[in-house]
Amino acid sequence: MNGNITFSMIKPTATQNNHTGHIINMITNAGFHVIAIKMLHLSKDQAKAFYGVHEGKEFFERLIDFMSSGPIVAMVLKKENAVEDYRKLMGATDPAKAAEGTIRKLYATSMTMNAVHGSDSDENASLESRFFFSDFEVFKQL
Template identity: 60%
Template sequence: MAGNRTFTMIKPDAFEAGHSGDIIKMIEEAGFRIVAGKVTQLSAELAGKFYEVHQERPFYGELCEFMSSGPIIAMILEKDNAVEDFRTLIGATNPAEAAEGTIRKRFAKSLGENAVHGSDSDENATIEGNFFFTQFDEVGIRKVAAN
């Protein structure tokens, strides 16, 4: 059964280019609700921990360097079938292969600077969301939204 939450990051390239607002607008217009969000910057060490699944790949060092090069926006999103629907919204990792109207087609610069991260499974959405947020973060945001 598909879950109703996923994790995303607006990456340093899209943040620096001023695309965060447009990306968030696309996310909300696609029916996702932001249940947690924050602007932060990863150190190279934290980027390495987040992407440790790729540490044996040749691009790992470059990925960690890029992801620690500037601010990001981390978000937990909610919607039925969240992971699959969000993967469709962001498009292929390579923007040249991404479908028209997807986030990566509109905002990604290249395969390496592809504007957003999106969890690839319900399990990874939980792991990745927990990397950036505690239960307290989500409860606090829900209380603010309810007032």
């Protein structure tokens, strides 16, 4: 799996503003295959468990409140060089600094409400994917 999968999450503001379809379209047009997808509403405890690496940082509680404020779309994406290519497609965390044509430049409203999450390493792609999906839910044949 290493090297050819990444995890993506469309965040609450983007889903609530009806950008889900546009974002998925950008992802597939960039050559990614969606091999697992689901929409759900994270509880505060689930958001804390997912973002636990950031616990203690000044933005942690704000992030947890935001991530549990509405529906998210979790996805496992497949493509050669998936993590790096998806990070380029997302754009910088700060939408004001994101390159033109990136997801965050188009759909983010702030650093916290930055439209999407994406894994930062192959290891985290695997961990984050397994947080949301069982092996049974990930289509491996694509």
